[in-house]
Amino acid sequence: MTLSPPESSPNPTATSPMAIAPVIVDRKDIDANIWIALLAAGVGTLGIYILLFPLRATYLGQLLFERGWTQPVAILFAIFVMAFTLLKALALLSQLASLRQGWVPMNFPLKSPTDASLAQLQHTLAQRRSLLPVRCARTLGAYMVGGSREAANEVVAEDSSAAAAASEASYTIPRVLVWAIPLLGFIGTVVGISQAVSGFSSFLQTAQEVDQIKEGIGGVTTGLAVAFDTTLVALILSVLVMIPLVIVERQESKLLLTIDGYINDYVLARLPMATPTASLTTSDLQETIQAVLREELPSPEALMEPAQATLEQLVNHLGRLAQALTSDRKQFLTTLEEQHHNQDQAFQQLLHEFQERSQVLVTELHRSQDDFSGHISNQTQALAQLLEQSSQTLQQRLELLASLNQALNALAETGSLQLVIHDLNQSLEQLQPVLKQLSQPRRVMLVEQNAE
Known part of the structure; x- marks a missing residue:
């Protein structure tokens, strides 16, 4: 779906008085009333059963009245989805009609965010009920408040994401019901097969004649009919309600994309870009930095007080450290003197023991020498005598x-x-x-x- 540029402007006579401040506009979504759909589903289900009550003997009447409790529930779910789809389709038709109008004309100036005519246009668009004018009003309001295209672009992106999320969430209940309708048919199938099996086992125990066997087989076939008919009705209903729901959901997605394209092409593109600020000179930058430093940094007096306190603490700490060092030095000297005295005593004792042992050794040497000398003298005398004899x-x-x-x-x-x-x-x-x-x-x- 494409849109041509709008040429006609909205009627400004039905607006509020001219004002500069933009109007705060809430987001608007394309939603269908769940309670109306539920009421329509209940009334429709009751009306179908009332209208088809005289036709209970027909095949259609048997499908609705003689196939268990799953049939009315499946019909209720199907009518609810149909009603929801119809309400969504009607809402989409009204929104499609609003796309043909020119909400922001091409000849309308979108220059200054403080322009009175822009505020009047924003007020006019905010009073509309359609999604497109509301989105345009929110975009212009963001431009008037932020003063730049970037602020308006942020609001447009947020509105687009919110609209897509709301649209996706609005289809949650119908999708669940479309998924639940075949499940109800399968439940009916299980119930019918269970009845058929239980009836078949019971008549086999009591069957004695042919007529009884025929009656038992009839009960079995009735249970199988319940099983297959519930599945048939559920599948037909799920197909009938799912196709229109998918079509409507697809059309809503296209509508949201069309609205986003309109706002980007005919509103945001016409908003002026933010003018760059003048470059700061070196002197201005220095003055700004000095002002910030004067404001943020503390004064010299405020810095001196903690510095003096810190210095006093440092002096006290150094004094305690010097005292501790002096005490440690005295203790070290005392310990060193004690060790030196102990070592001196040990050395003196060792020297005394060495002298004693030396004297004992010298005495023993002298004694050994005297003994050896006497022995040598005796030997010499004996040798001299022997020589004299020779x-x-x-x-x-x-x-x-x-x-x-x-x-x-x-x-x-x-x-x-x-x-x-x-x-x-x-x-x-x-x-x-x-x-x-x-x-x-x-x-x-x-x-x-x-x-x-």
Whole structure:
């Protein structure tokens, strides 16, 4: 659905006196009265059953009167949905008629939000009952209050969302009823099948003749007829009411889109854009910042008072800290002196023990040295005696050799033993240096060597 630009303006003679302030206009929705639809459903259901009461013997009468309680409930729901759809269709027709009028003419100036003619137009549109003029009045009122197209655009977006949500919510109950009508048919089906099964089981227990069997089968078929007829009626009713409801809902959505397009094309597009504010100079910006600082920041006096209090607290805290440090230093020195004294005593005791052990060791060394020296002296004396004895023995042997030499010389004179004597003399000459060396006095030296 498209709209042509409006050319005629509404009659301003039927408006309130001229005023600058805009009129507060409430939102308006396309809604159908639920109570009227419910009343129409009750009256329609009662009228159908009264009119068809004489036709109870016909197939239609049997469908309505002999198929259980689900049939009148399904008819009540179907008539309610039809009445609601009819009321919605009538409301849409009235709204479609209002779209053909020019509520905001193209030759009407939409410049200043404080214009008296704009306020008069807004008052005139607010008195209408149709949705389009009310939406236009709310848009112009937002422009007059906000003074910019942006404010009016926000109101238009909110009204569009609210209208779509209200339209969607208004169809909630009819949709639930359209969904409930087939369910009622299925409930009737379950009830009919249950009756048929229970009747079939009961006549099988008591059936003895053919006539009784026929009567039992008739009861079973009656229950099955109830089951299938309730489903048939419910499905037919749901199809009959669902198609018109969908068509009306679709037309309402198109109507809302058309109204949104009209407001965007013929109202918002003609509103002037907000003029940008003049740029601030550097001096103005500095003055503004200084004024804000003077207003927001505290004075120097107000800053000095907490600073002095903070300084006094800091001095007190430092004094307590110095006292604590002095006390800790004294305690540390006392502890250090005690440790030094203890260490000195321990060192003196260790030194005393070392001296005692050193004296004991030296004494033992002297004692060992004296014992060793005495032993060495005894050994030396014994060795000297042994050497002296050896010297005497050698002397005696030398004397014996000398006497033997004399004897040999005497024998050599005899002439027979000259060669033997000559050889013996050579041997004695060779032995003479050794004997002389052995006969010389000797000196024995003792050297002390540390054991490894």
